Amino acid sequence: MKKLHRKAFATAAAVALGAGVAGVATTPATASATGPESTFLVLAPQGGTVDRAVARVAAADGRVLADYRQIGVLVVRSANPDFVVDVAGAGVESVASTAGLGSVLNEGDTVELTEAELAEAVGDPTGEPLFGQQWDMPMIDVPRAHAVTTGSADVVVGVLDSGISSSHPDLTTQIARDQSASCIGGVADTTEAAWNPTTSDHGTHVAGTIAAALNGVGVAGVAPGVRVAAVKVVDNEGYIYPEAAVCGFMWAAEHGMRLTNNSYYIDPWELNCRNDARQRPVWQAVQRAIRYSQGKGVLTVASAGNSNYDLAHKFTDSGSPNNGTPEVREINGACLVLPAQAPGVVTVAAVGPTGQKSYYSSYGQGVVDVTAPGGDSRIRTQGRTSTTVDAILSTTFNTVTRTNGWGWKQGTSMSGPHATGVAALALSAHPGMTAGQLSAFLERTAVSQPCPAGVYDPVPLLPSTADYTATCQGGARNGFYGAGMVNAYNVVK
Ligand SMILES: [Ca+2]
Structure with a gap:
């Protein structure tokens, strides 16, 4: 039912800096050289002024689209093929084109409810008619939590994702419209159409x-009393570009959000980040933005990823580059998965309905902080057939028919929002907590789960060459489950 393997960088890598060369050849000698416009991140020295960088951008035929001077980052467009060279100088610490550096959203497929099931979805005015199919909610003690509180409308959660359907009957009352924006291109656009979904309903789910x-x-959410803000960072081709992520973190920080959910990652592993001078400033900019938002009291919750990778150890990446012969490269500690591995971020793994690690969930001692239900459509059948009802039921938006509905998805993209919802309940009950206190509280109230013994092989009969074996390390806190399963009741009781 899904494509849980991480996709390699797709065709965006072909949009290279050299694309401007043809433009140079046909440009009259009297004008400055131009080509197709590209987006650049220009970084001023941290803590310094951006004024000199702004001046250098103008002199290098660049146009500042967004000025994040709080973190010394400018989002710039320029058609000057020599922009990177021309802008360099005093006041500019680093500069990079972000062309080709978008990560593909690992979306997974949606299995929508049937017409008959949909009819039942609106049939019960006294309760949530589909709640009986939400096995994930009792697993983290949501019913008991709701007897205490369903959350405070003062808590606004930024959903950095593919937008939220503002017409959805289960969401329309839940959206903080005045705090929602699209960050595609690195610039906030607050029009409602801009932050609604276009080609993906991932964010709606x-x-x-x-x-x-x-x-x-x-259905019911983990924290139906809180509000969500759509912060759209996934473009119509399914890519998350660094400038969109920077914009998203800054938007959340400057618009009163206390939490952001990040069910995606800006993944440098498809490239060799250790030796890639162009990539380094991009990750620096993202990390500055995350750090800034933390300083503003925003807790960042991120998914661990769906590749069954041990994030705590070196491994080799044989998937890149996608435009030539695959090479095997050693990945080292200089390469971080963002935002999951940035300091202060709560990183969430996934379990299925049995409570065991989902076959796809990435893991790693010291990387995974907590776990939560993300679904596992194969574990109970040992991979022989897929069981949709073992995925996560939530709100959907059919991007072809443009209609709202409900349906199933699975992935750490689905486990992350359970942890975010629990964090939102915690903040509702304890509004004075800082981001650091909230993160520690989430871990302290999680229900510890031991490592399985030996090599974990969730789907030995899976008719595939894929290897889903994994080895869990650690004790009460371990690589599969972190501090344990988040618990909604423990944070409000
Ligand atoms: Ca509902």
Whole structure:
């Protein structure tokens, strides 16, 4: 039912800097050389002024689209093929084109409810008609938590994702419209159409898990009393570019959000980040933005990823580059998965309905902080057939028919929002917590789960060459489950 393997960088890598060369050849000698416009991140020295960088951008035929001077980062467009060279100098610490550096959203497929099931989704005014199919909610003690609180409307969660359907009957009352924006291109656009979904309903599904309404329709979210803000960072081709992620973190920080959910990653592993001078400033900019948002009291929750990787250890990446012969490269500690491995970020692994690690969930001692339900459509059948109902049921938006609905998805993209929802309940009950205190509280209240003994092989009969074996390391806190399963009741009782 899904494509849980991480996709390699697709065709965006072909949009290279050299594309401007043809433009140079046909440009009259009197004008400055121009080519197709590209987006650049220009970094001023940290803590310094951006004024000199702004001046250098103008002199190098660049145009500042967004000025994040709080973190010394400018988002710039320029058609000057020599922009990187021309802008360099005093006041500019580093510069990089972000062309080709978009990561593909690992979306997974949606299995929508049937017509008959949909009819039942609106049939019960006294309760959430689909709640009985939400096995994930009792697993983290949501019913007991809701007897205490469903969350405070003062808590706004930024959903950095592919947008949220603002017409969805289970979400329309839950969206903080005045705090929602699209960050595609690195510049915030607050029009409602801009932050609604276009080609992906991933963000709509994530938002429903966090805060779908208690309204007698469809499903319930973990924290239906809080509000979600759409912060769209996934473009129509399914890419998350660094400038969009920087914009998203800054938007959340400057618009009163206390939490962001990040069910994606800006993944440098498809390239060799250790030796890639162009990539380094991009990751620096993203990390500056995350750090800044933390300083503003925003807790960042991120998914661990769906590649069954041990994030705590070196491994080789045989998938890149995608435009030539694959090479095997050693990945080292200089390469971080962002945002999951940035300091202060709560990183969430996934379990299925048995409570065991989902076959796809990445893991790693010291990297995974907590776990939560993300679904596992194969474990109970040992891979022989897929069981949709072992995935996560939430709100959906059919991007072809442009209609709202409910359906199943699985992935750490689905486990992350459970942890975010629990964090939102915790903040509702304890509004004075800092981001660091909240992170520690989430871990302290999680229910510890031991490592399985030996080599974990969740799907030995899977008719595939894929290897889903994994080895869990650690004790009460370990690489598969971190501090344990998040618990909604423990944070509000
Ligand atoms: Ca509902």
